[in-house]
């Protein structure tokens with residue numbers, strides 16, 4: 001199917017610092033695409049370029065084949081949630097939706113539909129946003145993004161501040177949106193959060209794409225995690241039959257199916273205390289390394305030139 005969001009060789013530099021470095025990926029209709037990366041990896045910058053709030057240094061991002069600014073009716077085509085805290089604190093949730101509906105030429109009944117959809121009660125909708133929890137702001141932000149019945153949703157860290165029930169609610173909502181043919185791109189800095197929501201993953205670190213593909217392909221490692229009281233004996237037994245094992249904390253990661261590892265242990269008379277497919281182990285390891293290295297050399301970025309910020313809507 002034709003990609004709905006296309007990012008092509010996108011680069012954005014701030015002074016001498018390259019926040020987004022030659023990034024390319026696509027997001028397809030009917031799929032929830034997770035944009036995963038540690039803090040400061042370049043997710044928000046990429047999304048801001050997508051919706052025309054930041055100019056790229058080179059490359060481009062298009063939605064439905066056009067740059068955001070060239071879309072005939074952007075609010076009806078793309079629902080955007082970039083910063084849930086940026087909503088007008090002095091207005092009530094209902095007022096914010098009403099104004100947005102007016103701007104888009106939508107009937108006010110649409111406001112009530114959206115409030116019901118995101119689970120904000122009558123009382124909550126009448127409260128000023130400054131008294132909202134972060135989770136409530138996210139719900140309101142999602143309601144605003146969905147108001148114009150768009151085909152594409154671009155959501156920056158929408159799960160921030162949601163409790164586990166809220167995350168499940170959002171997963172079901174985005175799943176339904178994608179199942180109806182919509183395209184969802186959402187960012188997160190938490191692997192486990194995005195794992196439960198996304199179909200496809202794009203992983204970014206230090207401004208560069210480091211992995212991408214379907215979640216199933218990225219998580220499937222073909223490896224087995226095994227624990228035993230006598231791990232050294234198990235490592236020897238695996239080695240003896242030519243199965244490659246590497247230490248992973250107090251367990252072994254083996255390049256083989258669980259059944260083969262179990263049989264080897266049994267044949268060697270070794271009691272196994274845990275045995276399972278290690279799906280996601282490699283991705284998790286890669287993501288942990290990325291996070292650790294970002295935190296190490298992330299120092300100093302805060303000193304970079306923030307002259308672009310005045311452009312924010």
Ligand SMILES: Nc1ncnc2c1ncn2[C@@H]1O[C@H](COP(=O)(O)OP(=O)(O)OP(=O)(O)O)[C@@H](O)[C@H]1O
Nearest residue numbers: 014019039040041042043044045301304305306308
């Ligand atoms: N206007 C700006 N001026 C200078 N540097 C900037 C500007 N905007 C972003 N950066 C830098 O670019 C890098 C990427 O930032 P970005 O906000 O895109 O990351 P992110 O992946 O969204 O992170 P987070 O999860 O923390 O929001 C960071 O090092 C940030 O400090």
